[in-house]
Amino acid sequence: MPFGLLISVFGYGQKIFSEGTIVYQVSTSVHGQPLQSDVKSFQQIKGSHTKVDLVSSVGKTTTIFNSREGEGAILQAYGAQKIMIPVTKENIQSRNSKFDHVVFEYLAETKNILQYNCTKAIATLEDGTQLEVFFSKELLTDNTDIGFQFGKLPGLALEFTSKLGERTVTYTATSINFEPVPIQNFDLPTSGYRLLNYDESQKKR
Template identity: 25%
Template sequence: MKKIIYFIIFFSFSLLFNSCGGDTTTQEEGEIEYKISYPKMDKKNFMLDFMPRKMVMKFKEDVYSTNLSAGMGMFRSSFICDQNNNQFIQQVKLINKKYALQLDGDGIKKSISKNPSFTVEHTTEIKNILGYNCKKAIVTVNNEKQDAFTVYYTDKIGLKTPNWCNEFADIDGVMLEYQYEKYDVCMRFTASKIEFKEIDDAEFEISKDYKLISEPEMDKEMKEIFESFN
């Protein structure tokens, strides 16, 4: 009887430790919640209160989507990166306007080439984020300012080459802390929660009520939105 009790206790603890994240898992379906901060924005800027404060990334079978919103849902933006079909989708909602951009293959490469490239210096430093021992990289933006920032990433979350569709292609892992700047707005993302669970396939589909527009048209819309935040 004692042996049975010991076995039950041992088995229960094994399940507990194997489900707590960290470097013991490479699960391939779930979501990551990121806290968003604005390192270059004046803390006294009243528009800071209207900026997105959270982003949610959902992933499944080497496909992922990122979603953020602001202004009590009046502004929403999402990206879908589907490596299996070599497809990138951006969706933007501003009050009653709903636009979508869809790029495939060479269109993705051409879009990335329009932005400043990144030089990545990999280091041996490690930072623990939510139980994951993340590798540190120093990223330098190849622009006039030569801006540099740190990135922390892990290869223990089951997304194959997750940065294939952006400028971070030299970072082979899921970034749990990183920085990105566009439309004169600098955003820093820091993972605050990771949960492995079933994700609905609908999360990776383009919404039918969004109007497909070209990349120049989408850039114009996004610039107007972020100019209002500045």
Template identity: 30%
Template sequence: MRKLLKIGVLLIGFLMALAAPLLAQRTVSDASITYRVEMPPEQLQMEAMLAGSSMVQYIRGNHSRIDMNFNVVNYIYIINIREETVVTLMDNHGDKYLIRSDKKAYQADMKKYEATQFTDQKEIREIAGYKCRKAIGKMEDGTTFEVFYTIDLVPENREYNRRFVNLKGIPLEYEIVLRAGSKMRVIATKVDLSPVPASVFDLPRGYKEITAEELKKIRG
């Protein structure tokens, strides 16, 4: 009898050990993640100009928003996952523009990022209080970038950030490939899992609506 009891205790302990990683995971429907921005070291002039830049990722169910504050210019991306649309807001020294992307553009972007594959690496680091694993993301065109993500937080809707639709958790540090080929890095400084107000995803007033082609001309 004692032998059976001992075996039972050992079996329960074994099953609990297996379940521990699953119990630690939390499915996230609402979150606000604040990141600091680091520019590539080879762009010292830009790094000085953009010192103190930050990024905030908001998640609320089928809505997502990314605020990128670069001091000289600010971008806001408001994503409606259910309707498959993206609105881009740009504030360049008070010149404010609004650009809408339709379902066709949304689906084209989604298709591109669905091909991104992530390969886990051995390196582990703690970021904003969460244990994060390093992975290398490889895009369809062969471009690679680093990401550190936590499996403790799993997004309820994986399309909240299309570049990470295939990632097994939420990224708390990652590289963003710039048009020139260099890489900007964002590192989480705060993770807030409180409910995000619906008003965060309302479109602000005072922006002039333009097309994507007109935006390209403004950017030069």
């Protein structure tokens, strides 16, 4: 794709989101009572490169991955503690494996998010867990490694809600920017982080 072609027309009313930034507001509630409201997720895409920052008042978790090279890292920075966990394509596939056999039920309910028409879907995972998703068929992506796509969702997810017991977490897109993302944004740090093996990091969860 030519550098200047940030949005390519896939069909009438459809665009390929191959480069840009999406910001999500992350809202958490327990028993219907709101908790944290200062959490945001920043998702940057540039071709095969993805970067997702989950930022709160207590720190930040960043996932950087290059699907073409099959490598990246998870960066955790909370207070004085800074950890880098190198990841491979297999690690990412394992982390997203819960979406491998997801079943979507498409509903008639719709809403408008950031001027995009969105359709509601219920995503049921293999373990029975369900998520509510509002996605727009007007926005497509050719990067299938985006976790927010929940597998084979036929459009970009602009809002999604998950429940774990009495805790409800909702991601809602608050902005979409199609401007070019500097390739340097996807560079991994070369110092300042303590290295931790991926398998060891899973044991600490």
